[in-house]
Amino acid sequence: MEKESYEFMKILSIDDAKKFAKEKVVVIITGVTGQDGSFMADYLLQNTDYEIFGGARRLSVSNHENVSHLENNPRFHLINFDLTDAHSISQIISQLKPSYFINFAAQSFVKSSWDFPAQTWETNTTSMIHILESIRLHCPYCRFYNAGSSEEFGNVAYTPQDESHPMRPRSPYGASKAAARQLVKVYRESYGLYAIQGWLFNHEGTRRGEEFVTRKITKAVARIKHNIDTGVPFEPLELGNLDARRDWSDAEDCVQAVWKMLNQDQYSTRVPDINIKYPFDTFTTDDYPNWWTKDLIPNITEYVVSSGECHTVREFVEEAFKVAEIQGQWYITDDDPTSERYVYWKPDGTTDGISLVKVNPAFYRPAEVDHLLGDNTKIVGELKWQPKVTFKELVKKMVETDLKA
Ligand code: NAP
Numbered sequence: 216m217e218k219e220s221y222e223f224m225k226i227l228s229i230d231d232a233k234k235f236a237k238e239k240v241v242v243i244i245t246g247v248t249g250q251d252g253s254f255m256a257d258y259l260l261q262n263t264d265y266e267i268f269g270g271a272r273r274l275s276v277s278n279h280e281n282v283s284h285l286e287n288n289p290r291f292h293l294i295n296f297d298l299t300d301a302h303s304i305s306q307i308i309s310q311l312k313p314s315y316f317i318n319f320a321a322q323s324f325v326k327s328s329w330d331f332p333a334q335t336w337e338t339n340t341t342s343m344i345h346i347l348e349s350i351r352l353h354c355p356y357c358r359f360y361n362a363g364s365s366e367e368f369g370n371v372a373y374t375p376q377d378e379s380h381p382m383r384p385r386s387p388y389g390a391s392k393a394a395a396r397q398l399v400k401v402y403r404e405s406y407g408l409y410a411i412q413g414w415l416f417n418h419e420g421t422r423r424g425e426e427f428v429t430r431k432i433t434k435a436v437a438r439i440k441h442n443i444d445t446g447v448p449f450e451p452l453e454l455g456n457l458d459a460r461r462d463w464s465d466a467e468d469c470v471q472a473v474w475k476m477l478n479q480d481q482y483s484t485r486v487p488d489i490n491i492k493y494p495f496d497t498f499t500t501d502d503y504p505n506w507w508t509k510d511l512i513p514n515i516t517e518y519v520v521s522s523g524e525c526h527t528v529r530e531f532v533e534e535a536f537k538v539a540e541i542q543g544q545w546y547i548t549d550d551d552p553t554s555e556r557y558v559y560w561k562p563d564g565t566t567d568g569i570s571l572v573k574v575n576p577a578f579y580r581p582a583e584v585d586h587l588l589g590d591n592t593k594i595v596g597e598l599k600w601q602p603k604v605t606f607k608e609l610v611k612k613m614v615e616t617d618l619k620a
C-alpha cells in the first residue's frame with residue numbers, strides 16, 4: 216500500500232519543549248490530532264504570536280493528518296499527552312507552565328461510551344482532577360478551558376437550552392462531561408482559578424471524525440456519487456435514528472468562541488479589562504493579586520455555543536445528496552421506522568428501487584438525546600460571537616471536500 220504523505224511528526228521531549236517555552240506565552244492544546252484541537256491550533260497560530268504545544272497520545276499508526284500541515288511551523292510543537300496518566304500531566308504542566316491550557320482531548324464518541332463507560336469516565340472526568348491539581352500547584356494564573364457538551368442537557372426539559380438548563384445526561388459520555396463541569400466549578404470557586412467549561416452544541420467540519428453522523432453521511436455520499444458516475448453498483452449508507460434533531464455549527468466558528476471565553480476580560484462587556492501581560496508566573500494560590508480575585512474570577516462565566524437552529528439527521532441526508540446532485544425519496548412500510556429507506560431516482564426520472572440509505576437498528580443507542588437546540592443569546596450579546604457558517608454551507612463544504620477526496 217502506498218504511504219500517505221502524513222506520517223508521524225516529531226514529538227518533543229519535555230526538556231526540548233521547555234527550551235521553546237522559555238519566556239514565551241505558552242498555550243497547551245490537548246486533543247490536537249482531533250477536529251477542534253487542530254482548528255484551534257490553526258486559529259492561534261494565525262491570530263497570536265504564542266507558542267503552541269499540541270498534546271497527542273501515542274498510537275501505533277499515524278493519526279497526525281489534521282496537523283500535518285503545521286509540521287514546519289516554528290511555533291507549533293507536538294508533545295506526548297495522555298489524559299489517563301497523572302504523572303505525565305503533572306510533568307507537562309509543571310515544566311511548561313502554560314498561560315492557557317485548552318482541553319479538547321476526550322473520549323468524544325457518545326455511542327462508544329456505553330461500550331467503555333469506565334474508560335470514558337477516566338478520560339473525561341478523572342483527568343480533570345489531575346489537570347486542575349497541577350494547574351493549582353504549578354501555575355494558578357493559567358487559564359483553563361474544558362470542552363463541555365450539550366449532551367450534558369440530555370433529556371431536555373425545555374427548548375431552546377440555555378445556560379440555566381438542568382443537567383439531565385442520557386449517556387455515560389453526557390454524565391462524564393456533567394461531572395467534569397462540577398469539578399471545574401469547584402476548582403474555580405475554591406482556588407480562584409480561571410477554569411471554565413463551555414456548553415458546545417454539535418459542530419462539524421472537514422476534519423470531523425468519520426464515525427460521527429455528519430461525516431459518515433458526507434463520506435458515503437461521495438462514495439455513492441463516484442459509483443453512480445462510474446456505473447458501479449453501490450451499498451447503501453446504513454444509519455440509526457433519522458429523527459434525532461441536532462443544532463449543528465461549524466467547528467472553525469466554535470474554536471473562536473472558546474478563545475473569547477478564555478479572554479473575557481478582553482471580549483466581554485461585563486468583565487473589566489485587567490490588561491494582563493503574559494508570560495506571567497509571579498503568583499501562587501496563596502498570593503493572588505487583588506485584581507485577579509476581585510475583578511476577574513468572580514466575573515467570568517460559562518456560555519452555550521450553538522447556531523440557534525436545529526435539523527434532523529434525515530434533513531442532513533437530504534441536503535448532502537442534494538449537494539452531490541443525487542435525487543432520492545423516503546419510503547417506509549407500515550409506520551415501522553426500521554423499514555425506512557431513501558431510494559435513488561435516476562436523472563431521467565425513473566427508479567430501480569435501489570436504496571441510497573437504509574436504517575440499521577444496530578446504530579440506535581440504548582438511550583437517545585432527541586432534541587438539541589441551543590440558545591446562544593448570552594454569548595452573542597456579551598462576547599459578540601456570531602456563528603458565520605449556515606447549515607447549508609456546512610453540508611456543502613463537507614460534501615465537496617469528500618467528493619474531491
Ligand atoms: P475528536 O475529533 O474526537 O478529538 C478528540 C481528541 O482527543 C483526539 O485528538 C484524541 O486523540 C484525543 N484523545 C482521546 N483520548 C485521549 C487520551 N486518553 N489522552 C489524550 N488524548 C486523547 O473530538 P472533537 O470533535 O475535536 O471534540 C473536542 C472536544 O469537544 C471533546 O472533548 C468533545 O467531547 C467535546 N465536544 C465536541 C463537540 C462536537 O460536536 N465536536 C461538541 C461538544 C463537545 P486520538 O486522535 O489519538 O484519538
Ligand code: G4F
Nearest residue numbers: 323325364365366416417426427428429454455456459578
Ligand atoms: O454525530 P453523532 O454521533 O453525535 P452526538 O451523539 O450528537 O455527539 C456529538 O455531539 C455532542 C454535542 O451534543 C458532543 F459532545 C459529542 O462529543 C459529539 O461530538 O450523532 C448525532 C445523532 C444522534 O442522535 C445519533 O443517534 O445522529 C444519530 N445517528 C443516526 N444514525 C447516528 C447514526 N449517529 C452516528 N454516529 N452514526 C449513525 O449511523
